[in-house]
Amino acid sequence: MSTQEWTKAVTVTVNGRRETREVEHRTLLVHLLREQLRLTGTHIGCDTSNCGACTVILDGAAVKSCTVLAVQAHGHEVTTVEGLSGPFDGLSAVQEGFRQEHGLQCGYCTPGMLMASTALLSEQPDPSPEQVRHALEGNICRCTGYEMIVRSVRWAAEHSDGATP
Amino acid sequence: MSLVGARVLRKEDPRLLTGQGTFVDDIQPVGCLHAAFVMSSCAHAELVSIDARAALAMPGVVGVWTAADFLDYPDLPGGLPELERPALARNRVRFAGEPLAVVVAESRYQVADAVAAVEVEYQELDSVTDVTLAAGPDAPLLFEHHGSNVITKVPMLDDLERELERCDQRAHLRLVNQRCAAVPIEASACLADWGVEGLTLWATFQAPHHLRNYLATWLDLPQNLCRVIAPDVGGGFGAKIPWYPELFIAPLLSKWLRRPVKFTQTRSEAMVQMTHGRDQVHDVDVGFDNDGRIKALRFIISQNLGAYPDPTGLGLAVLTSWMAAGCYDIAKVATSFRTVVTNTTPVAAYRGAGRPEAAYSIERMVDLVALRTGLDPAEVRRRNFISPKAFPYKTHNDPVVYDSGDFPQALAECLRLVDYEEVRRRQAATRNDPDAPLIGVGLSCWLEIAGFGPNGSLEGFGHLASWESAQVRIHPDGSAVVFAGSSPHGQGHETTFAQIASDELGIPFDRISVRFGDTATVIQGIGTMGSRGVPTSGSAVKMASVTVLGRAKKIAAHLLEAAEEDLEVLDNAFSVRGTPGKKVSWGDVAWASFQPLRLPEELSAGSLEERLFMESPNFSYPSGAYACVVEIDRRTGRITIDKMVLIDDCGTVINPLLAEGQVHGGVAQGIAQALFEQVVFDPDSGQPQTTNLIDYLVPSAPDLPDYVAGRITTLCPNNPLGAKGIGESGAVGAPAAVVNAVLDALSGFGVEHLDMPVTSEKVWHVLQGGQQ
Numbered sequence: 006m007s008t009q010e011w012t013k014a015v016t017v018t019v020n021g022r023r024e025t026r027e028v029e030h031r032t033l034l035v036h037l038l039r040e041q042l043r044l045t046g047t048h049i050g051c052d053t054s055n056c057g058a059c060t061v062i063l064d065g066a067a068v069k070s071c072t073v074l075a076v077q078a079h080g081h082e083v084t085t086v087e088g089l090s091g092p093f094d095g096l097s098a099v100q101e102g103f104r105q106e107h108g109l110q111c112g113y114c115t116p117g118m119l120m121a122s123t124a125l126l127s128e129q130p131d132p133s134p135e136q137v138r139h140a141l142e143g144n145i146c147r148c149t150g151y152e153m154i155v156r157s158v159r160w161a162a163e164h165s166d167g168a169t170p
Numbered sequence: 171m172s173l174v175g176a177r178v179l180r181k182e183d184p185r186l187l188t189g190q191g192t193f194v195d196d197i198q199p200v201g202c203l204h205a206a207f208v209m210s211s212c213a214h215a216e217l218v219s220i221d222a223r224a225a226l227a228m229p230g231v232v233g234v235w236t237a238a239d240f241l242d243y244p245d246l247p248g249g250l251p252e253l254e255r256p257a258l259a260r261n262r263v264r265f266a267g268e269p270l271a272v273v274v275a276e277s278r279y280q281v282a283d284a285v286a287a288v289e290v291e292y293q294e295l296d297s298v299t300d301v302t303l304a305a306g307p308d309a310p311l312l313f314e315h316h317g318s319n320v321i322t323k324v325p326m327l328d329d330l331e332r333e334l335e336r337c338d339q340r341a342h343l344r345l346v347n348q349r350c351a352a353v354p355i356e357a358s359a360c361l362a363d364w365g366v367e368g369l370t371l372w373a374t375f376q377a378p379h380h381l382r383n384y385l386a387t388w389l390d391l392p393q394n395l396c397r398v399i400a401p402d403v404g405g406g407f408g409a410k411i412p413w414y415p416e417l418f419i420a421p422l423l424s425k426w427l428r429r430p431v432k433f434t435q436t437r438s439e440a441m442v443q444m445t446h447g448r449d450q451v452h453d454v455d456v457g458f459d460n461d462g463r464i465k466a467l468r469f470i471i472s473q474n475l476g477a478y479p480d481p482t483g484l485g486l487a488v489l490t491s492w493m494a495a496g497c498y499d500i501a502k503v504a505t506s507f508r509t510v511v512t513n514t515t516p517v518a519a520y521r522g523a524g525r526p527e528a529a530y531s532i533e534r535m536v537d538l539v540a541l542r543t544g545l546d547p548a549e550v551r552r553r554n555f556i557s558p559k560a561f562p563y564k565t566h567n568d569p570v571v572y573d574s575g576d577f578p579q580a581l582a583e584c585l586r587l588v589d590y591e592e593v594r595r596r597q598a599a600t601r602n603d604p605d606a607p608l609i610g611v612g613l614s615c616w617l618e619i620a621g622f623g624p625n626g627s628l629e630g631f632g633h634l635a636s637w638e639s640a641q642v643r644i645h646p647d648g649s650a651v652v653f654a655g656s657s658p659h660g661q662g663h664e665t666t667f668a669q670i671a672s673d674e675l676g677i678p679f680d681r682i683s684v685r686f687g688d689t690a691t692v693i694q695g696i697g698t699m700g701s702r703g704v705p706t707s708g709s710a711v712k713m714a715s716v717t718v719l720g721r722a723k724k725i726a727a728h729l730l731e732a733a734e735e736d737l738e739v740l741d742n743a744f745s746v747r748g749t750p751g752k753k754v755s756w757g758d759v760a761w762a763s764f765q766p767l768r769l770p771e772e773l774s775a776g777s778l779e780e781r782l783f784m785e786s787p788n789f790s791y792p793s794g795a796y797a798c799v800v801e802i803d804r805r806t807g808r809i810t811i812d813k814m815v816l817i818d819d820c821g822t823v824i825n826p827l828l829a830e831g832q833v834h835g836g837v838a839q840g841i842a843q844a845l846f847e848q849v850v851f852d853p854d855s856g857q858p859q860t861t862n863l864i865d866y867l868v869p870s871a872p873d874l875p876d877y878v879a880g881r882i883t884t885l886c887p888n889n890p891l892g893a894k895g896i897g898e899s900g901a902v903g904a905p906a907a908v909v910n911a912v913l914d915a916l917s918g919f920g921v922e923h924l925d926m927p928v929t930s931e932k933v934w935h936v937l938q939g940g941q942q
Contacts, residue, residue: 029279036278045196046189048404050355051437055863058355086189100187104179107831111660112186113193113356113404138871145863147355147405148660150838150900151871153831 015079019044020088028075035059035070037078038085046086046116050145057144060117061085067124069143086116089123098161099123108157110148117144122158131162173669173679174891177827181664181684191402194359194372195434202361202430203232205420206281207269208288209439213513213856214297214310215263217290220271225287230280232427234288235419236271237261243422246413247384248481248632253313253321255478255516257415263292264312264477265513266851266858267442269415274423274431297513297856301451301474304512312477312511319511321479324491326468326506330457333466333502337457341538346925347527349449349474349849350842351860352520353868354659356404357440362420363430368395369421376406377697378657380633381417382689388418393689400687403659407839408519409444410659411699412480441861445483446849447520449474450490452531462543462550469494469531471507476516481632483517484509488630489524489619492570496532497577497617497793498554503566513856515849519699521839521901525618530926533614533906537913538922547910548590551581551615562887570619573894574884575793580817581615584795587878588815593799601918607801607810610915614796614907620701620895621790621886623709628696637783638702639694640710642671642718644778646764648742648757649681652714653781655695656707657687661832661897663703666824667711670891674715675722676739677756693781701792701895704824709889710784717780721773726759728770790886790894794818796837798907802915807934809845809912811875816903818879821886821894829896830879836900837877842869843901844908848927 016025019042026041038044038061047070050058059070062084070083091097099122102108109115118141125132125140132140137158138151146154185191208220222234237260245254259270271288275281296310303309304319312319334340360373369391375381378400386396403410416433424431435443450473457466473487491505536554540547555577556563563572593611600606622628628636639655652671654663664684672679686692698707719739726744727734730752737744745753762768763778799813816833823829846867850859860866885892905926912928913921921936 031279039195040198043198044189045193046191048193048356049195049434050357050404051863053437053862053864056355056437086187089188096184096187103187104183107180107827109183109186110662110831110835111354111356111405112182112191112402113354115186116189119187134876141871143870145355145868145870147353147407147839147868148835149831150834150836150877151874152834152876155871155876 013076015075017078018082020084030076032075033071034073034075034078037075038070044085044087048113048116050114055145057121058114058117060120060144062120062124065127067121086119089119097123098165099126099158102157102160102164106153106156106160108149108154114144114146118146118154122161125158126162126165130165134159172673174673174824176669176825178665178669178679178825180662181668182662193356193402193404194361194374197361197372199363199430202432203274203276203427204278204281205272205274205423205431205433206285208271208273208285208290210259210263210266210268210270212263212292212294213266214295215292216295217259217261217263217270218293219291221289222271225273225284228280228284228287230276231284232274232276234271234273244388246418247388248413250321250479252315253479257418265515266856267515268477272419274427299512299514299851299853299856301472301510301512305472305508305510312513321475321509321511322484323508324506326504328504330466330468330502330504334455334457334468337465338459339542340455340457341542342455343534343538343923345452345454345531345534347448347450347452347530348926349446350520350847351441351446351849351866352407352409352444354405354407354409357435357437358414358416358444359434360416360420361430361432362424364421364424368397370397370399371421372399372401373417374403374410375400376410376657376659376699378687379655379689379695380697383634384413385418385421389421397690400657406659407521408447408523408699411482411697412445412518414443437863438861441866442515442858445480445516445518446476447517447523448527449517450487450527454531454535456535456539458539460543462539462545462553464498464500464539464554466502467495467500469505473507473509474514474517475509475511476514477511478516479509479511480516480518482519482523485631486524490528492567493525493528493617493619494532495566496529497556497575497615499556514851521836522618522898525898526902526905529614529616529618529902530906533616533910534923537910541922547613548581548585551613552578571788572791573788573886573888575617575791575819576882576884577615577793580793580795580819580882583880583882584797584815584817587880588797588799588813604804607803608915610800610802610911612798612907612910612914614903614910616903616906617791617793618898618902619789620792620898621705621786621889622700622702623706623784623786624788625785627789633696635696637785638696638707638710639781639783640707640714641693641781642711642714642779644718644760644763646761648677648755648760650675650677652682652684652711653692654684654686654707654711655692656698656703657695658698658703661698661703662828666704666828667708669824670708670711671715674712675719676742678742701897703897704891704893705790705886705889705895706784706786708824708893709891710782712890713784714780714782718778721777722759724770724773725763726754729754729759729762729768786888788888790821790888792820792894792896792899794899794903796903796907798911800911800915802912802933804937807930807937809930809933811841813878814875815878816880817882818896818899819882819884820896820899821883822892824893832896833879833900834877836898837904838869838874839901840904841874841908844905844926844928846927
């Protein structure tokens with residue numbers, strides 16, 4: 006088989022920019038983001054889709070980018086941690102909430118937590134602490150013990166204008 | 171005014187919240203190659219052959235190397251003579267997952283393909299994974315020339331049999347402190363780039379200078395040509411201090427191939443290759459009188475080392491034996507331990523490293539004394555506590571002198587916050603209601619040893635020394651940079667050290683940066699471990715800052731033509747007390763400090779810089795009282811934590827927000843050990859059964875409760891900050907509180923002990939048995 010049969014050009018809108026890259030059929034979205042687009046904020050923490058460090062937003066929904074093939078993202082919109090912004094000195098309410106409530110320590114799971122939390126708040130702007138815990142079930146943090154992450158998301162809910170979590 | 175003690179938001183956060191952090195795998199130099207290991211699929215075997223021909227023919231593959239290619243290099247450092255671990259398995263594999271060949275390819279996908287294509291032929295040997303079986307007479311031997319799997323043995327001089335017999339009652343438990351995995355979310359990773367100007371190695375590591383020192387020796391490379399950088403590090407918990415093959419092999423591959431070489435470990439690899447923690451078996455006997463006073467304690471420890479004795483792994487049982495009596499005044503204490511190799515992943519430090527094991531067992535024994543005497547567990551604790559007036563308190567081991575504490579006060583505060591009487595009332599009221607859950611409340615009055623800083627305390631674990639370094643430098647504009655020898659992995663050193671320096675220097679927090687983790691810029695360092703960040707490294711920052719301020723005052727006094735003792739530092743300036751307006755800014759003083767014509771005679775240009783190596787005369791001893799309330803579903807055995815109260819005494823708190831974060835994280839790992847986590851090996855084949863995050867149950871948010879965190883404060887006299895350390899406290903204190911709560915809930919079912927993890931399944935079996 007020639008190389009061309011193994012690869013395909015994909016066009017993905019990432020953080021508002023249309024990007025076209027040649028990828029292998031088996032290339033994972035997370036590797037397209039990290040290695041070809043050099044958006045290294047999205048991290049990899051496992052190989053079984055359990056940890057959620059690679060969570061990004063695909064057409065408005067939180068997905069684990071280690072479980073999506075790059076070719077599946079063709080024609081779709083992806084937001085990564087680099088695409089978050091907002092009124093809090095440039096940070097979004099979710100980002101600022103994590104800062105205010107110490108929702109991160111080593112910072113490795115954090116981009117995934119931010120994206121999962123952002124997706125949660127866009128669907129459910131005022132979740133209870135219990136709802137936050139369940140929404141983040143697929144994201145593992147080994148540093149914080151989670152309570153401060155829950156507080157961070159609640160901070161964001163209380164400080165959002167409703168449109169841009 | 172003081173920043174020490176203030177809830178200051180972190181300097182680290184803006185970069186980590188925006189994807190601008192730099193973890194090892196984020197660095198991708200041009201021409202970077204990818205390395206991956208072929209792992210042993212057997213727990214114990216002779217290597218017959220390794221056939222790499224198919225792999226070498228695959229696209230993008232650069233090469234395959236085995237132990238035979240590294241014969242010019244020593245085995246990995248730090249091992250015991252004749253028991254060293256080779257960088258790649260040589261002739262023999264001793265645990266499933268042990269690296270036996272390394273493959274390099276152009277991309278990470280190609281290297282993964284090629285690893286799968288390497289064919290290895292084994293001649294399987296009998297294996298042993300259990301510490302007791304491994305120490306037995308018929309066990310298969312990992313190192314035949316050693317003659318036994320028992321590596322070290324420290325016997326007791328007196329087994330206390332007479333003292334135990336003399337008491338009104340005695341009790342025995344065998345307690346298994348199960349093997350756990352640290353699971354930092356960033357697994358191991360390193361990037362080596364060996365060019366004409368020497369080697370740079372980026373590694374996710376807790377002690378970059380430690381690595382540089384050993385790596386340079388191993389490579390026979392002068393240290394000036396060997397630079398190690400620990401950039402942002404995605405968690406460590408003790409598992410990023412040991413020597414892993416990739417740290418030594420990646421640099422050589424880069425040298426040979428003249429290209430950068432990167433290794434990033436997958437989670438499945440990490441679960442078998444990163445060192446595990448705990449894995450001790452305790453045989454504990456207590457003698458006590460009918461009034462609950464404990465008179466004698468015999469504490470025998472077996473430590474499973476895994477396949478190769480790690481220097482830290484060898485030391486864990488020492489720490490456990492030191493802390494065996496916890497916060498209790500017990501007249502006679504005897505300890506002994508042995509360390510044993512098995513066909514499992516090597517064991518080293520995991521958050522708490524030897525102290526959680528001690529705290530768990532003594533706290534289980536105290537509850538057993540309460541059960542046998544019919545006294546309330548809180549009362550038994552009060553009757554046995556070391557008195558707050560007894561400090562410094564000499565223990566059964568000479569090097570261990572408890573610094574300070576107030577155990578009765580911590581317990582009283584804990585009982586108040588958990589509303590102990592009310593929980594007991596609720597428990598009694600619902601005990602016989604078949605529709606209500608069973609309620610249990612568990613206490614843990616724990617104590618640990620931390621603040622590793624006394625000379626000799628870390629050398630035994632293979633470190634250069636036990637001090638920590640700090641260097642404080644004032645720029646010409648009066649801003650400052652602090653270089654810290656202790657390199658963090660989430661603890662927030664950039665923030666806490668800047669708080670400490672800001673208080674001492676009088677320079678605003680935002681004008682102070684903290685640097686670490688690079689052997690080319692930080693003079694020398696030991697590392698972040700053993701809850702030593704604030705007590706040892708923070709104290710170094712404080713004292714270096716004090717010295718710099720003293721010199722700055724001399725310059726300011728010279729410029730103001732005032733007496734030094736009349737100066738005060740206010741609002742980023744030096745002012746003469748009582749003379750409003752007579753002042754000089756920190757910036758002016760700093761500028762002048764580089765101008766010899768403006769300096770007092772005793773100072774020279776560049777004086778506003780100080781470096782020092784901080785030792786401490788003794789350890790620190792963080793302590794606390796935790797309470798856990800559980801509810802157990804009578805039909806399913808499901809355990810729910812209803813309340814978790816945490817009273818910590820860590821001495822001086824630099825930043826209450828970060829201190830609370832450390833407690834939460836440690837407690838989460840402690841609850842996880844109590845209820846969920848266990849590294850499992852098949853006892854017959856030695857095959858690991860928990861090689862991913864499906865089988866190894868790291869809790870996520872719905873699995874854990876909210877915490878009620880409080881504090882009491884007794885200062886540590888052994889460092890200038892009065893701080894004791896907080897990083898490991900939660901992991902030390904939580905397991906016993908949770909397990910004691912579950913057993914308290916089950917007190918009507920005739921069960922005295924359950925080993926961790928106390929799963930719903932184990933509880934369900936007790937409930938079934940109890941109802942029969």
